[in-house]
Amino acid sequence: MPELPEVETVVRELNRALPGRRVKGVDVFRADALGAVAPETFAASMTGRAFGAVGRRGKFLLFELAPGGFLVAHLRMTGKFILAGPLPAPGAHHRVWFRLEDGQTLVFQDMRCFGTLAFVQRLEESPPLAELGVDPYAAEFTQAWLAAALKQSRAPLKHWLMDQHNIAGLGNIYACEVLFRTGISPRRRACRVTAEEARGLHRSIRAVLDQATRKNGTTISDFQRVDEKFGEFQRYLRVYGREGEPCPACGTAIRRIRQQQRSTFFCGTCQS
DNA sequence: AGCGGAACCTGTCGGC
DNA sequence: TGCCGACAGGTTCCGC
Numbered sequence: 001m002p003e004l005p006e007v008e009t010v011v012r013e014l015n016r017a018l019p020g021r022r023v024k025g026v027d028v029f030r031a032d033a034l035g036a037v038a039p040e041t042f043a044a045s046m047t048g049r050a051f052g053a054v055g056r057r058g059k060f061l062l063f064e065l066a067p068g069g070f071l072v073a074h075l076r077m078t079g080k081f082i083l084a085g086p087l088p089a090p091g092a093h094h095r096v097w098f099r100l101e102d103g104q105t106l107v108f109q110d111m112r113c114f115g116t117l118a119f120v121q122r123l124e125e126s127p128p129l130a131e132l133g134v135d136p137y138a139a140e141f142t143q144a145w146l147a148a149a150l151k152q153s154r155a156p157l158k159h160w161l162m163d164q165h166n167i168a169g170l171g172n173i174y175a176c177e178v179l180f181r182t183g184i185s186p187r188r189r190a191c192r193v194t195a196e197e198a199r200g201l202h203r204s205i206r207a208v209l210d211q212a213t214r215k216n217g218t219t220i221s222d223f224q225r226v227d228e229k230f231g232e233f234q235r236y237l238r239v240y241g242r243e244g245e246p247c248p249a250c251g252t253a254i255r256r257i258r259q260q261q262r263s264t265f266f267c268g269t270c271q272s
Numbered sequence: 273a274g275c276g277g278a279a280c281c282t283g284t285c286g287g288c
Numbered sequence: 289t290g291c292c293g294a295c296a297g298g299t300t301c302c303g304c
Contacts, residue, residue, distance in 0.1 A: 003297060003298090006297075032281080059298080074299090075298090076297090076298045076299070077281095077282095077296070077297060077298055077299095078281095078282080078283095078297085078298095110281095111281080111282055111283070112280085112281045112283080112296090112298095113280075113281050113282075114280065114281070114282095114299080128299090153273085153274090154273070155273080155274065156275095159274090164298090164299080171298070172298085173297055174297090217297095218297075219297095220296085220297065221283095221297085260275075260276085261276075261277075262296095262298095263295080263296090
């Protein structure tokens with residue numbers, strides 16, 4: 001489901017509601033998200049801790065806890081956090097309830113059970129975080145860094161953009177949109193991007209993510225915000241999901257191809 | 273290093 | 289109506 005703008009939207013909403021609330025108990029209805037960790041172990045780690053600031057690194061949600069520790073969550077395709085009342089109606093896809101002392105319940109729901117939840121004492125203990133590339137909003141994400149990093153890889157540019165070891169946060173939708181706005185083919189090898197194109201790519205990445213975040217992300221089928229409202233960026237998508245429709249710039253029919261088992265949407269005329 | 277394929281799991285949609 | 293395959297915003301692992 002979510003890429004950086006959707007995760008950022010969830011982070012902002014959780015930050016408005018969650019800090020200061022203490023976990024009274026944890027109910028695990030389905031433990032897939034916990035990996036090899038036993039539900040009782042996870043519940044014991046979380047119970048009695050209070051939520052602090054909520055942050056984000058790439059597509060990972062980081063919940064600061066007091067006294068000490070972090071909840072590290074990844075929503076993958078269909079994970080959601082919903083803040084509900086004291087006795088939520090049990091949903092078919094509810095996986096974990098964090099019952100809070102003030103009577104509210106933080107619900108983690110996940111239809112496809114790909115999402116992950118982990119308690120760690122220190123963020124350095126989380127292997128997936130250590131592997132992440134640069135966040136597009138980090139200071140290190142500069143035009144110069146991008147131009148140099150692209151030179152190192154012969155992978156198709158769209159694949160490179162989606163690889164979280166390079167840049168952490170772009171997924172299928174925004175990779176397609178960024179490439180369209182930069183006028184580069186998704187099939188171009190990363191190392192064949194010129195320095196000038198890299199500058200344009202850098203601008204487009206920031207611009208697309210900024211705009212999508214302002215619109216609270218993209219809801220195609222099932223992204224939902226904490227308050228169960230939807231994102232609005234789907235109205236601004238120029239190529240994603242628009243196979244056969246005219247390119248907004250030149251009118252050529254938008255094409256769809258498969259790359260790395262994923263659909264790529266692009267304009268064969270505007271992008272080369 | 274790159275790439276195809278399969279896997280994790282569930283739901284929806286379109287075609288026959 | 290029903291079955292079947294394709295597809296879905298993500299990530300990882302395996303083999304060539």
